[in-house]
Amino acid sequence: MERVILNSVEIYRALTRIAHEILEKNKGSKEIVLVGIRTGGVYLAQRLVKKIQEIEGESVPIGELDITLYRDDLAHRKESPVLKKTHIPFDLNDRKIILVDDVLYTGRTIRAAMDGLMDLGRPRQIQLAVLIDRGHRELPIRADYVGKNLPTATDEKVEVLLEETGEEDRVVLKKGTDKESTS
Amino acid sequence: MGLKRKDVLALAEMEKEEIELILQTAESFKEVSTREIKKVPTLRGKTVVNLFFEASTRTRTSFELAAKRLSADVINISTSSSSVVKGETLLDTARNIEAMQSDIIILRHSSSGAPYILARALRSAVINAGDGAHEHPSQGLLDLFTIKEKKGGIAGLKVVIVGDVLHSRVAHSDIHGLKKLGADVHLAGPPTMIPLGIEQWGVKVHYRLEEAIAGADVIILLRLQLERQGKGYFPTLREYARLYGLDGKRVARANDGVLVMHPGPINRGVEVTSEVADGLSSVILEQVTNGVAVRMALLYLLSGEKP
DSSP states (O other), X not given: OEEEEEOHHHHHHHHHHHHHHHHHHTTSSXXXXXXXXXTHXXXXXHHHHHHHHHXXXXXXXXXXXXXXXXXXXXXXXXXXXXXXOOBOOSOOTTOEEEEEEEEESSSHHHHHHHHHHHHHOOOSEEEEEEXXXXXXXXXXXXXXXXXXXXXXXXXXEEEEEOGGGTSOSXXXXXXXXXXXXXX | OOOSOSOBOOGGGSOHHHHHHHHHHHHHHHHXXXXXXXXXXXXXXXXXXXXXXXXXXXXXXXXXXXHHHTTOEEEEEEGGGSGGGGTOOHHHHHHHHHHTOOSEEXXXXXXXXXXXXXXXXXXXXXXXXXXXXXXXHHHHHHHHHHHHHHHSOOTTOEEEEESOTTTOHHHHHHHHHHHHTTOEEEEESOGGGSOTTGGGGTOEEESSHHHHHTTOSEEEEOOOOXXXXXXXXXXXXXXXXXXXXXXXXXXXXXXTTOEEEOOSOOOBTTTBOHHHHTSTTBOHHHHHHHHHHHHHHHHHHTOSOOO
């Protein structure tokens, strides 16, 4: 069973609002950089950068972060997860980083991402933007910008499907048959 | 997908997809080595043992750095300082190491097949860092990585391997890896150093270097194993250098943008002139840089829970 939570127009509006909120909170785009968490977060970060450009007329640096090497479940896995590249083509020191991910769930991904960023430099601040916050945090982590708060059960699955991966833009909630979860 | 094995012993027995996975993983690790803080916490709490029964600086240091950049604990054991001099067998040495909860053992040994004995007997993952004249898979993989990085791919390239193919474990790993990824592999060297019947591996054999090099995209030089020179495989070093040494004139016969590679250590003026070894075509030092990334990939991929 699957239910559409956000359609493409609603995703568009949510991202537009987040872009405005980022600019409002940081008083413009001067000091900020966006870092998307692979893979879903990268596409959302690209869209946010485009929107900020449209609003402010200024381009914001963007990076891609793969958190695999910082996961806390590596010792318990059967197989090593496939690694993707981290690509952050600018100096993080003293910047305000907006970390972007598609779904916020246990918070473990964000913990890994923050550790990864700290190894690359000493940012002045890290803020978190997510499209969906589905609850069930296992760590004391919260998002600064949220597209939609979505109460879920742990056996449900939230999928963010985007045009960039050949899907029609939408967020769907699936009744869990398998235990695997996206985030 | 992951690696379908507990150990990495030879490229001959690996599938193309596994080799490609290792190369792809190594790309990510190359980035880690360019950071100011060259360390990730991935193998925290794992123990990696370098067990070296033959002299080695490059390979041992490369594995040690790879393990340390992944935050593993590393110990180095070499023949001179180990109980081997007191008469302990290879297997007993390894079992004692494993009794101290090692996770990955990296073995270099002068006998072909030695890593297989350990791989069968131990729960730890075993990586072959060179066994006799058999294989040196991590060197083969870093050669593949370097070619792929520089040329964008491997399939269809003409690769010439020059020198002592008979004794070279590097050549054996290179040939298997290159063939699996679709390269056109040629060998050149003195007839005494090219094994009879090696054409069965799908390679072409030349005894004249000029003929082999024509139209080459990559030239891999093998180290002349001077410690074996007493055995009469060729008359003099001077003759070898004259017939098989790579100089600027010979490189010019290859394709534009040819890569010159060498696993090291180089015998300057024998296998290659300084002009070429330090020239624009040479990627010899990049091979060393890439070696760390490839070995990080191997350690990472072998460090999961044992099936």
